[in-house]
Structure formats: C-alpha cells, structure tokens
Amino acid sequence: MKLFGKRPDAALAARLALLGGELLAARCDGAAPPAGTAVLVVGADGRTRRATGVSVTTGKGEAAWCWHPGPYAIEIVPFAAAPETGLRIECVIVADEASVEQHRFELFLASEVTARADAVPLPAFAALVQGAVRGALDGGTLELPPCTVLEEWHAFRAGVNELLYTRFGLIVTDCLPVDLGDSVDFAALLRARALALEAVVGPEPETAAPVPAPMAPPDDAAALRRLFLELPALAAQLRVLPLPDGAFAAHRDLLQRMALVSVQVDTMPALALVAPGQALDAARQRGRTSAAIAAVGALDEGWRVLAAMKQSGFAQLTDEVDRVVANLECHVAARRAIPQDYPERREPTL
Amino acid sequence: MNETSRPSAASCRTVLADGRSATVTATRRPRANRADVKCAVPGAPQVADRMIEVVRLARLTEHRFDSRDQVVLSFDTVPAPQERDWELAAVLADRLVRGAWHCPTVPLALGWSDAWQLGRVDGHDSVAPGTDGKVLLGGEQLPHLGALTGHADPAAAVSAVRAWFPLHSGGINDTLGWVEVSVFPLDAPGQEEEDTIAVPGADAVLQQAVRAALAGARHFDGRGLGRWRSVVRFSETRFQGDSYQLALVMADRLARGRDFVPRGRLVATGTSTAWHAGTVATVEGCAAKAELILQEAARGDRVLLPAAWREQLPAGYEMALRARGASLACIARIGLI
Numbered sequence: 059m060k061l062f063g064k065r066p067d068a069a070l071a072a073r074l075a076l077l078g079g080e081l082l083a084a085r086c087d088g089a090a091p092p093a094g095t096a097v098l099v100v101g102a103d104g105r106t107r108r109a110t111g112v113s114v115t116t117g118k119g120e121a122a123w124c125w126h127p128g129p130y131a132i133e134i135v136p137f138a139a140a141p142e143t144g145l146r147i148e149c150v151i152v153a154d155e156a157s158v159e160q161h162r163f164e165l166f167l168a169s170e171v172t173a174r175a176d177a178v179p180l181p182a183f184a185a186l187v188q189g190a191v192r193g194a195l196d197g198g199t200l201e202l203p204p205c206t207v208l209e210e211w212h213a214f215r216a217g218v219n220e221l222l223y224t225r226f227g228l229i230v231t232d233c234l235p236v237d238l239g240d241s242v243d244f245a246a247l248l249r250a251r252a253l254a255l256e257a258v259v260g261p262e263p264e265t266a267a268p269v270p271a272p273m274a275p276p277d278d279a280a281a282l283r284r285l286f287l288e289l290p291a292l293a294a295q296l297r298v299l300p301l302p303d304g305a306f307a308a309h310r311d312l313l314q315r316m317a318l319v320s321v322q323v324d325t326m327p328a329l330a331l332v333a334p335g336q337a338l339d340a341a342r343q344r345g346r347t348s349a350a351i352a353a354v355g356a357l358d359e360g361w362r363v364l365a366a367m368k369q370s371g372f373a374q375l376t377d378e379v380d381r382v383v384a385n386l387e388c389h390v391a392a393r394r395a396i397p398q399d400y401p402e403r404r405e406p407t408l
Numbered sequence: 409m410n411e412t413s414r415p416s417a418a419s420c421r422t423v424l425a426d427g428r429s430a431t432v433t434a435t436r437r438p439r440a441n442r443a444d445v446k447c448a449v450p451g452a453p454q455v456a457d458r459m460i461e462v463v464r465l466a467r468l469t470e471h472r473f474d475s476r477d478q479v480v481l482s483f484d485t486v487p488a489p490q491e492r493d494w495e496l497a498a499v500l501a502d503r504l505v506r507g508a509w510h511c512p513t514v515p516l517a518l519g520w521s522d523a524w525q526l527g528r529v530d531g532h533d534s535v536a537p538g539t540d541g542k543v544l545l546g547g548e549q550l551p552h553l554g555a556l557t558g559h560a561d562p563a564a565a566v567s568a569v570r571a572w573f574p575l576h577s578g579g580i581n582d583t584l585g586w587v588e589v590s591v592f593p594l595d596a597p598g599q600e601e602e603d604t605i606a607v608p609g610a611d612a613v614l615q616q617a618v619r620a621a622l623a624g625a626r627h628f629d630g631r632g633l634g635r636w637r638s639v640v641r642f643s644e645t646r647f648q649g650d651s652y653q654l655a656l657v658m659a660d661r662l663a664r665g666r667d668f669v670p671r672g673r674l675v676a677t678g679t680s681t682a683w684h685a686g687t688v689a690t691v692e693g694c695a696a697k698a699e700l701i702l703q704e705a706a707r708g709d710r711v712l713l714p715a716a717w718r719e720q721l722p723a724g725y726e727m728a729l730r731a732r733g734a735s736l737a738c739i740a741r742i743g744l745i
Contacts, residue, residue, distance in 0.1 A: 136668070137668060137669040138562060139559060139560050139562065139662075139665065139669050140662070140665040140666065140667060140668065140669050141665050142631070142664070142665045142666050143665065143666055143667060143668060143744070193471075195671075196471040196472075196671070197471060197472060198671065198708070201735065202668045203668060203670050203671075203710040203735055203737070204658060204661070204662070204667045204668045204669070204670055204674065204710060204712070205658075205667075205712055205737050205739045205742060205743070206668065206737070206744070207737045207739070210735070210737070235744040237630075237631070239630075239631045244567075244664060244665040245593035245594075245635050245636065246593070248565050248566070248567060248591075248592060248593055249565075249593050251563070251564070251565040252565035252592075255565055356473075380476075381474050381475075381476060384474075384475050384476045385473055385474070385475045387475075388475035389475075
C-alpha cells in the first residue's frame, strides 16, 4: 500500500537486482520490473493476470510478482539416506507470453507462495524440487537404483523432465549425478546424531518436557489455498490425457470424484468452528490441520502420477490415480469432520 | 500395484511368554468408510487397543498410504496384558497383507518397541527354542523396521546397510544370505584402512578377503579412505568362494551414503580382480543362482549380476523379474552410472 506516492525503495531495488540468480521471483508492487522478467499479478482469490508495460499497477488485494526465466542450477539430494550423492539440475522456467492458458509456474506462484513472502529464493525452491523428486522415487513413479545402466538413466531423465514440467513448469536442460562430498560430510552428520543421542541418554531427563513446537508451524489456510487452486488445474490436465479404448468410464468416474473433492474444498468449514458461534477444541483443530496437510500430500502425489501418466499412458496407472483420489476424499472428509462424526468407542466386531 | 502381489490374508507367528505359539492373522477388505484398522482379541480389549495403536504408529514410517483398504487383525491366543513381544508380529502381518513387505513363508517374529513411529524395534523378551536362524528377533538382529529391506536407520548414529547374495549349495538348501556393513566415523585417522575393518566371527582368510575388498573399493570411491570404522557381519560365514564381494562392496557404498538407494533389497552376486578399479568379474553357478534370485525377488528389489552373465541368463529372465517388481542390471563396473 502506497500512501505517499512513489519513493525509491532500497530493499525492493536490491531484491529486483538479485532476480535470475539468487531469486526466482520477487514482489514488485509499483516498481518498474527489470528487463527480461515477466510480471504476474496475483489476486487475493488466486486469480492471475499477466501485466506488461513500464510500471505495474495493482488493485486492492493484488500482489505483483516478477519472475526471471533463468537458467538456474539446482543441487538436490535424491535420497535422504545417501547425503553425499546428489543430482545437479539445470533448468529454465517456461516463459511463453503468447500462450493464453496459465503456465504451471504461474499457478505455483499463486498457490504455493504465501502472500506474506516477498521473494522466492533459489534454495527454498530447490528444497521443493528435492521433495518432489524424493516423493516420486519413494512412490515408485521414478526409478533410480544403484548401478544405474544407461537405459534406466534415460528413463529416469525423461521422468524427471516430465515431473518438473508438470509440477513446477520447469524445462530441465541438464541433469547429472554429482558427488556432494565437498559440501556434505556424512561422517560429521553421524557424529552429530551420536552426540544428540548421548545428550538424551546422558543427563537424567528431569521433567516430562513439553512437546517442542515444530520450526515452522504448518498452516491450514495455506494447505486449503493450494487445494482450492490446484485441484481444478490437476483435473483439467487429467481430462486432456489421451485415453485408450475402454478407459472412458474409469476416466469419467475419476473426474467426477475429483470434482466432488473440489466442491468439498470450496465449501470447507472454518478451522475453529463446529457450527456458527460454536468453537472447536484445540485438539480437534490440530486434527483438522493435519488432515488438510495430508490432503496436500495426496495432491502432490496426484501431480507425480499425472507426470508418470503423460509418459506411460492412462491405463498403466489407473489403480494409482484411483488410490490418490481416494486418499484425497479421505483426508478432505477428515478436515470437514465435526465431533458428532466420531461415535463413542464400541467393542470391535468382525 | 497389481492385485496379484497383495494377498487378501496373511499371518505372522509369535511365541508368548509361557511358550505357547500364537498367530496374528490379518485380512484386507474394502474400507467402505470404516476405520482403517480393526483388531479382535477375544476377551482382551486392552490388548486389541494396544494392537491398533502399534499398527497405526508403525504405518507412519511408510511412504505409501492407501485409504481404500481396511485391515482386520486377530489373535488366536490371548496374551497376558503385560506381554509385548507380539507387537512385531502384528506390525509384520499388517505389512504383509498390504503388500508393503514380502516373505515367502509365514514368519516367526518376536519384538517390542517404545517408538514404533520411528520404526525402531527396541528388543525382545523371550526366546523361541529350536528356531535359530528362522526367527525375526527385535533388538540386535532387527533394530529397525527398515532393516527388513536392508536400509539404514535414519535416526541411528551407526549407518548399517544389508545386501543379499545367493548361497548355492546344490539344491534344497539354496538360500539368500546377507552381509551387513556398519560404519561409524573414525576418531583417529592415519591408520591403515584394513585395520579399521572388523569381521567378527569370521576366520582369518575370510577376514583378510573382506578387508582387501573393502579397502580396494574405498580407494576406487575417492572419498572412502581414512574416514570410517567398519564392522562387517554375515548371516552365515560357512561358505566358500568370493561371490559375496559385490554385495559387500555395494552395502559399504550404501552405508557410507555414496550410492543411489534401492527401494527394496539389494541382491547381488559378483566378484572382482581389481576392486580399486571398480571392475566386476564373473562368478560360477549362473543358472542355479539366477533361479534362486528369481524365486526370492520381491517388489522394489534391485538385482545386480556380472556383465558376463547377460548371455547366459535364460530367455525372458529380465521380464520375469520385472513382473515381480524387481529390476535387473548386468554390470561390468560399479559407480553411479
């Protein structure tokens, strides 16, 4: 909000100078975007529009982001158990001004970058990319086994290209295994673990310590915003997949179920209320928050399965996508649940 | 996941404190908006409650979540309320019926844990007589649920990884043996690499061979020398030949965090004349070992064979492995690609 007209903002100028190197995107409300960047105006409701021109004007509740297409180099660790083995990914962000439909990276800016942030730093983005690749490797949609032979590596490369394009709108120009031994020392990591274990065992645990709060408390509102914005986009991409003969009914049912999940998300009750004027207790609020976060996990899995489907076809992964949608339904129902939905405990019967 | 790899019922045996044998049976059915786990122990609802808690906590260590299934667990014998050795059997039955773990026979398991959500198995109380080698004992033998597939415990200060290799004895006693490499940071560098590697329970010849192979392979790695204190354990040390060496070297690379991690077990056979160059040489017994590996392969397993076996393998071998969810590579050298 600018009340006193234009004044050069030093922090903003410094931020814009870092674009393309340390930052992928930065807020640029009211400033002139640097050359070579694209400008996206994100409304409070998640709608986006591209802006052109010398200066960006934003309306009420809107935020202007300018992002640089790159290229960027990211180093990720594909396996948590192998911290000295990394992948170096060089990528650019898809920037096609002429295309009418929303780019995936624009959807990413609108849905995952919170309104309070003022920049997307490269390390934070690399952590997201690493999470996506690790999830695909754990879930089995990507394969990177030890002693990878060349054909397997090519299949992995194609899978990574498709995954990062589908999930973030990145075009991977190069991806190579690298030795991270210079920056990561697994031996020091193990030593630190040993010290941490000793610290627990050594001195007498005096009191039942309160459960420490996580570093960044996960946010129910951010999770719901992602579901609200990304579920329709995911369904739209599933809809245009080429279908084999005989898969029409399964495809239609799937899209119907996803539309129902979308409706459930759109009409989601507030976190803190059971009913109007009736508050929900803190434990159930935590339950609702964790259900929303679990639903976002299922959504991420949906993007991974979609990327795999674009390569192997719809029929191969029907069961997998059915599982993902069932998980979404389950978690969204848990987010909506009120205490009346949990009946009194009864003896289990078969 | 195809339905053939998931049984609709599975069971796991355990032994109660008074010596009676008990079986945990798990069945799977469509969930249909019911609870995800149900347990039935006749006349002991507190044991059923504990079983639900244990199974739910242990599921937190898995990556794949499927809300479509309901698992019903039942006990055929009622344990005493303070007994806890059946907990591991309940967890394993739950994993077997959902296809998260595979076992060719009905396993016998004893173990309890205070932290199932971390995958830790803290120990076991009683011992099952006359079942040596055929029983899964929580604690030293199975310190962590990931050890079922040979993975390292992500919270432990010692990185211990298992790899499997075929032990061929000419017929009915063929089995997969495992080798486990545990590494811990070395406090006083500057020793000979071979002095930092211990092989408890092995004779001098095997110990020397293991030390030479590991020192050579770490030399090939470039960052392996002078950093680790290592302990190598075998499931069985009474074997001849050196076809275990590829499994040993790969387990060492995985334990040191220097190689890509397979989703399931790593099954390897092969040796080398020059580990310091990273080459893999062929070994004897292709037909029998390939047959054994195919029988034992499960979902997510990675099979590594010497490159010379590529022509000797029976036709369609790779497709048969792939149908079981495992992947095969015939390699001439170790390394990332």
